Amino acid sequence: MNMLRNNWRRIVLFLIAIGMVMLALSGYLTSTMESLIDPVIQLQTWVSERVQIIYEFFTIPRDVVSLRSENQSLQNQVSLLQTQIIQLEQDLREADILYSLLGFARGRPEETYIAAKVIGRDPSPFLQYILIDKGSDDGIAYNMPVVTEKGLVGRVDAVTASAARVQLITDNAALVNSKIVGEDIDGVVRGSVTSDITIEMVSQEYTIEPGQTVQTSGLGGNYPADITIGTILNVNKLENELFQSASLQPSEDFMNLTAVLVVANFRPSNIAPLMP
Amino acid sequence: MLEVLSAFPVMVIAGIFQATVFSRIHILNGSADLILLIIIAWSLNPNTSFSWSWAVSGAIIMTYLSAIPFYGYFLIYGIVWLFILFLKTFFWQMPLILMLLVTIFGSLISAGISYGILNFSVNTIDFNLALTQIIIPSLTLNLLLAIPVYGLLNDLASAICRRKDVE
Numbered sequence: 001m002n003m004l005r006n007n008w009r010r011i012v013l014f015l016i017a018i019g020m021v022m023l024a025l026s027g028y029l030t031s032t033m034e035s036l037i038d039p040v041i042q043l044q045t046w047v048s049e050r051v052q053i054i055y056e057f058f059t060i061p062r063d064v065v066s067l068r069s070e071n072q073s074l075q076n077q078v079s080l081l082q083t084q085i086i087q088l089e090q091d092l093r094e095a096d097i098l099y100s101l102l103g104f105a106r107g108r109p110e111e112t113y114i115a116a117k118v119i120g121r122d123p124s125p126f127l128q129y130i131l132i133d134k135g136s137d138d139g140i141a142y143n144m145p146v147v148t149e150k151g152l153v154g155r156v157d158a159v160t161a162s163a164a165r166v167q168l169i170t171d172n173a174a175l176v177n178s179k180i181v182g183e184d185i186d187g188v189v190r191g192s193v194t195s196d197i198t199i200e201m202v203s204q205e206y207t208i209e210p211g212q213t214v215q216t217s218g219l220g221g222n223y224p225a226d227i228t229i230g231t232i233l234n235v236n237k238l239e240n241e242l243f244q245s246a247s248l249q250p251s252e253d254f255m256n257l258t259a260v261l262v263v264a265n266f267r268p269s270n271i272a273p274l275m276p
Numbered sequence: 277m278l279e280v281l282s283a284f285p286v287m288v289i290a291g292i293f294q295a296t297v298f299s300r301i302h303i304l305n306g307s308a309d310l311i312l313l314i315i316i317a318w319s320l321n322p323n324t325s326f327s328w329s330w331a332v333s334g335a336i337i338m339t340y341l342s343a344i345p346f347y348g349y350f351l352i353y354g355i356v357w358l359f360i361l362f363l364k365t366f367f368w369q370m371p372l373i374l375m376l377l378v379t380i381f382g383s384l385i386s387a388g389i390s391y392g393i394l395n396f397s398v399n400t401i402d403f404n405l406a407l408t409q410i411i412i413p414s415l416t417l418n419l420l421l422a423i424p425v426y427g428l429l430n431d432l433a434s435a436i437c438r439r440k441d442v443e
Contacts (some may be wrong), residue, residue: 004281102441119295119296120292120295120296120299120341121295121296121299121300122299122341122342122343123291123294123295123298123299123307123309123311123338123342124342124343124344124390125302125306125307125410125413125414126344126391126394126401126406126410127342127343127344127394129342129343131295131341156341158343164388165343167343172394172398172401173394173398173399174398191406192400193305193402193406193409193410194304194305194405194409194410195305231306255300261437
């Protein structure tokens with residue numbers, strides 16, 4: 001009894017503690033606890049944010065430098081890859097052109113070809129010439145015919161050791177003996193200062209129509225026979241003229257020539273001494 | 277001396293640009309003549325004294341690149357150079373407006389001589405066709421290119437010929 005009287009405070013505290021635990025376990029103290037804990041959490045959040053800000057203040061500049069250097073390195077890599085993509089695309093285009101030229105060369109096994117790149121055009125707007133990167137050192141000679149897989153391009157006009165100048169069939173002074181495919185009709189294809197080509201000297205007794213294909217005839221010995229020149233666009237036939245003519249759509253786009261084939265084993269005939 | 281020595285390398289570079297870039301840039305069938313513009317801009321600069329070497333170098337390069345007979349470009353650039361020499365006796369300053377004036381004159385001389393040479397030596401060319409499809413478009417392109425070329429060459433001429441003044 002004496003012991004109970006001496007420890008009554010402890011017993012009361014113990015009972016209160018037990019009561020609090022029981023209340024907490026039964027859920028009656030949840031709202032009270034939340035209202036007590038929330039300010040603590042808010043305070044902790046506020047302190048944590050400030051600490052984070054101070055930490056970043058000292059550490060982020062270093063990160064920016066490292067990020068910048070990483071970004072620079074990645075940008076360099078992207079530039080390098082883009083350059084490689086462009087180079088590969090260019091190689092692919094060149095390969096396509098060369099495959100086409102190879103296909104054409106295989107289709108005409110009787111002729112030997114020298115492939116050449118187009119490296120420039122004549123600076124004079126009055127003339128239609130191109131410069132190629134093969135010359136006499138590679139076997140190119142004066143007057144050799146020049147073709148692509150699409151058709152006739154022209155003939156070699158001047159040669160140096162490592163380059164040559166080619167007169168296109170669209171040049172004002174170019175003349176090519178030609179024929180209309182499927183018909184026994186001969187004519188002469190002539191260029192102009194505006195790069196348009198026409199077939200002239202076609203006899204009035206024949207009927208020519210748009211869409212017909214024009215090829216080299218081989219007459220005169222300047223070009224091999226049966227190389228496509230273009231297709232007929234418009235026919236110009238006047239009753240009071242000796243011959244009819246027609247404008248042609250060239251088979252090759254001469255503004256975008258990148259590679260050509262020089263017919264190496266064709267030797268043009270010089271018929272000038274036989275002319276009256 | 278540096279002026280003479282620098283003429284050929286500059287003209288070789290200009291010739292490469294002419295054959296690869298400017299010959300492909302067309303208005304109708306006309307194209308710009310970069311070499312002509314360089315010769316005009318260089319000759320108009322009041323500090324230059326050996327501009328004839330630039331005209332000769334330009335003519336050599338163009339004769340190599342073009343199928344025009346060899347005397348053609350010597351004649352064209354020679355006449356333009358003489359015209360500028362004539363102008364220099366009347367004008368002590370060479371403003372941009374004179375560059376445009378000489379560009380018009382030079383383009384017409386160039387077109388006229390090219391037309392004449394080809395008309396006589398190769399084939400008859402329809403003048404109206406040449407005028408509308410080549411001469412006027414080429415003149416337009418030359419005028420468009422004249423201002424940047426003048427700016428560039430004027431600075432280059434001043435830089436190269438300043439050394440001569442110091443000496």
